[in-house]
Amino acid sequence: MHGIWTTDRIRAAEDRLLAITPDGALMRKAAFGVSVVAARMLADHTGAVAGRSVVLLVGAGNNGGDALWAGAFLRKRSAGVTAVLLNPERAHAEGLAALRRAGGRVVEAAEGPRWIERADLVIDGIVGLSARGSLRPDAAALVRRVVAPVLAIDLPSGVDPDTGAVEGDAVRASCTVTFGARKPVHALNPAWCGDVELVDIGLLPELGDPDLVRLDVGDVAAAWPVPGPDDDKYSQGVVGIAAGSATYPGAAVLATGAAALATSGMVRYAGSAADLVRARWPEVIATGSVTDAGRVQAWVVGPGIGTGGEGRSTLETVLGAGVPVCADADATTLIARVPEVLDARDPGTPLVLTPHAGEFARLMGDKPGADRVEAARAAAKKYDAVVLLKGHCTVVAEPGGRALVNTPRGSWPATAGSGDVLSGLVGSLLAVGLDPWLAAGAAAYVHSVAGEIASRGAPVPASALVDAIPDALRSVRSLAPRDV
């Protein structure tokens, strides 16, 4: 599990560390790490470091100081280094002196474009942890001239450090070098950060529990159920899928298929698409209604059930069944419109809500906004449920505030029916008895891997996502450490 800390927490930890570290040592350590990655990028892109041209974009604070020191280290490897100062009076004095001593060139912003356009590598030291809002016009004008790959220091300038939001001009980096610990921006907006490299500056002992986590492959492999010698079809959990209608039978086939492939437990289906489900998934026990579906250890309810009386009664039956429930799609809309349906909920049984932004707005009265983590936390609290907020970046929060984030490498899973697949995965993990927060996070992770495997750079229909689940699970299990 990768921990992620908000900028306030990082700052407090840095203050404690600074108090016990010789002056300037942390910055030099951080900047040396930047210079190592910069040299590697230069060698990868141009075949050499010596004689190549590096431009530093230098802002008013310590982020600019890191850039200046990194430039000084790169001079020692004979790279040509030009620092473009956005705010010459406030440029980091020691860093500036170090760069000058090392033979670096220093220019003001007006002279910047001609150096920037010819650079082999641009290092973004405009702003770091103190960033507020998008890039200011003078910085944005320089950034627009960049053609070379960009290495961002700590975070791409103009992207919000705590939410990852981009609301105007911002740096788009090929690589970001951060220090001490990952910040939310790195997990919430990897597309703007590029590859993220972490340089250890000894911060970890000063940090407590993380504010946010990202599951890694080992966490998912460890959580995913694997049958043992004593298992049978019942012991691994029976999941019920209440989905689909005459108008939307496909949702039933997708959610049921995902559940059938996710674990080796049993799958029951209840709804009007029973014939279609049976035809596609003969191993599923299909009935016409939730009232005669038989016993299950978890329910998925919602995809394609409609928001009328029949959908409502299905939802109420399922919520009263005394087992964990994943409420998706129409079920979230019903809960938003008729909150009394939750009175049917058996107290104490886990509920996972999986809204996309539109469904979230129905549940909460407003769209998630820039801070998706806080938005998911607020919804989790309001509904006393685990909330999985869908989108490119998926956030899973529980009422106590624990939150995780999952961001796929591509966006091909943004396709119709893809959410139905996710709900089937969540349901099958709930049926095994997994902690609902972990179940939702592990399901989102495997959904992303299935998307990558199924698409390989081309559009992927949701049914192909279902078909890729076994390969996704094989991949997760093969990449995990040996003992899981």
Ligand SMILES: NC(=O)C1=CN([C@@H]2O[C@H](COP(=O)(O)OP(=O)(O)OC[C@H]3O[C@@H](n4cnc5c(N)ncnc54)[C@H](OP(=O)(O)O)[C@@H]3O)[C@@H](O)[C@H]2O)[C@@H](O)CC1
């Ligand atoms: N502390 C440590 O132990 C270590 C810290 N380290 C490094 O320090 C960095 C934090 O440095 P920091 O706090 O000095 O501020 P920083 O992010 O450079 O901002 C500078 C100024 O920029 C401005 N500004 C704000 N928004 C802006 C925008 N959108 N567009 C343009 N400008 C904007 C704003 O100035 P204003 O003009 O508003 O007065 C702000 O004060 C951290 O990210 C890491 O790189 C490492 O060396 C490791 C050890």
Ligand SMILES: Nc1ncnc2c1ncn2[C@@H]1O[C@H](COP(=O)(O)OP(=O)(O)O)[C@@H](O)[C@H]1O
């Ligand atoms: N831009 C994106 N990149 C990657 N995944 C995405 C993106 N947008 C949505 N997704 C994922 O695709 C799925 C879409 O779910 P949903 O909107 O409920 O679709 P549907 O209702 O058609 O099944 C979710 O798992 C979501 O996280």
Ligand SMILES: [K+]
């Ligand atoms: K930066």
